Amino acid sequence: MSGKPMLYGATGCGSAVVEAGFILAGEGYDYVEASPWEPSDGLTALKAINPLVQVPTLVLPDGTVMTESVAMLLWLMDRHPGRLGPGPSDPARASFLRWLVYLPAAIYPMYTVRDFVDQWVSGEKATGELKQSTVNRILLCWKNMEAALKPAPGAWLLGTPDLTALDLYICMMTRWTPRRDAIRAVAPGIVAVAERVDHDPRVVDLWQRHFPDAYKDL
Ligand SMILES: N[C@@H](CCC(=O)N[C@@H](CS)C(=O)NCC(=O)O)C(=O)O
Incomplete structure (x- = not known):
């Protein structure tokens, strides 16, 4: 383990916005390609952690599994105040x-x-x-x-x-x-x-x- 969050994603899929969020936040992540449309080791690993077999799925360094792209983006915002959107006191x-x-x-x-x-x-x-x-x-x-x-x-x-x-x-x-x-x-x-x-x-x-x-x- 590298100590970074592990993102299960697929080319052209919703994981792209989470990758973009990581980049904009300046936070490192590891990536596993796990297209739901093609058998792969990544897909087998994804099935074991997300019964809906959807990407993005994110595994945090402490083992917590996150699904839902918006949850991942909000998690990143919590960790990087001022990045990715207006903060809690902003009228927007x-x-x-x-x-x-x-x-x-x-x-x-x-x-x-x-x-x-x-x-x-x-x-x-x-x-x-x-x-x-x-x-x-x-x-x-x-x-x-x-x-x-x-x-x-x-x-x-x-x-x-x-x-x-x-x-x-x-x-x-x-x-x-x-x-x-x-x-x-x-x-x-x-x-x-x-x-x-x-x-x-x-x-x-x-x-x-x-x-x-x-x-x-x-
Ligand atoms: N609500 C989820 C939706 C994720 C989702 O539907 N991902 C698609 C790929 S873009 C998927 O994995 N589809 C496979 C399936 O639903 O069986 C999110 O926002 O992350």
């Missing part, structure tokens, strides 16, 4: 928390359904309809967020001096189906912020590793 904190939870609570579960659609319904018609329904819901969620936040051009999502965990999440999640062009049609300001995060020098290599030009999700 309530809005930050609202949208920080909204992304994994309202949008991410749509991928739990669509990525393994055969677990929910069977038959070509039903699976096609359900997948389309998830896209409709994802777009509605982005549209609601855009209408509420009205992102200002050239700023981070909440107008904070530095980017926050919220900016990192939207950079990652707008890469997923139905992807940026479709999301831009309902949430142009959010996609503009995501594109700004793409080019942040602290995380540009990370995004390139997770989302190379050939990246395609399910």
